Amino acid sequence: MISGAGRADHVDQAIAAALDRLVRHDDRLMLLLTPPFDQALPAPGYIQGYPPGIRENGGQYTHGALWLVWALAELGRGAEAVDLFNLLNPITHSDSADKLITYRVEPYVVVADVYSTAPHIGQGGWTWYTGSASWMYRTGIEAILGVRRTGQTLRIVPHIPPDWPGFELAYRDGDTRYAIHVHNSAAVQQGTAQTRLDGALLPDGAIPLTRDGQAHIVQVE
Secondary structure (H helix, E strand, C coil): CCCHHHHHHHHHHHHHHHHHHHEECCCCEECCCCCCCCCCCCCCCHHHHCCCCECCECCEEHHHHHHHHHHHHHCCCHHHHHHHHHHHCHHHHCCCHHHHHHHCCCCCCCECEECCCCCCCCCECCECCHHHHHHHHHHHHHHHCCEEEECCEEEECCECCCCCCEEEEEEEECCEEEEEEEECCCCCCECCCCEEECCEECCCCCEECCCCCCEEEEEEC
16 A cells, blocks of 8 residues: 555656656647557457557547546646646647648547547547546536535636636526636646635635625635
């Protein structure tokens, strides 16, 4: 059993290995595994039924890639988390004619997988995949912007690049509206120094969701 500093070192090593071996920035890919299986014995299971580099057999499988982004955010590495989030964003795979010809699928929905071997490097696979889409939504909203709800309480604990000056968002709970303004004047990558609701300091940062039908202003530093 690993505990304390040993666990932290183990996590750092695992993250470093994933970033080094599985992320291919030039191809805009985050692989599930490498190298892909090709007639391996004993067979690893159904994934070898796909050609090498396709879907789970060494391609990008967006579910797993997003969990790496989430892990970076939780470790306070907001800049890296956002960088990889943008790498996965379908818009960045199709923001030029050349990229669109390579990607070959819809640029406005999340893709379940992207192929990693020639001659199909960078080609999207299964689109309109709700599992990957929901995990990407959660990763952006909960892990990076840090908007998390528990019961009738909302907390904002961002994990963002230090050069972000902040961000704004609108949150609605029933007919009650919250205009949330996050300011990153300290140029940090994680955490919340203070939270105010309609000017009043919230000592523990917990924003009560009262459903009073009113409009409220939340200031987060």
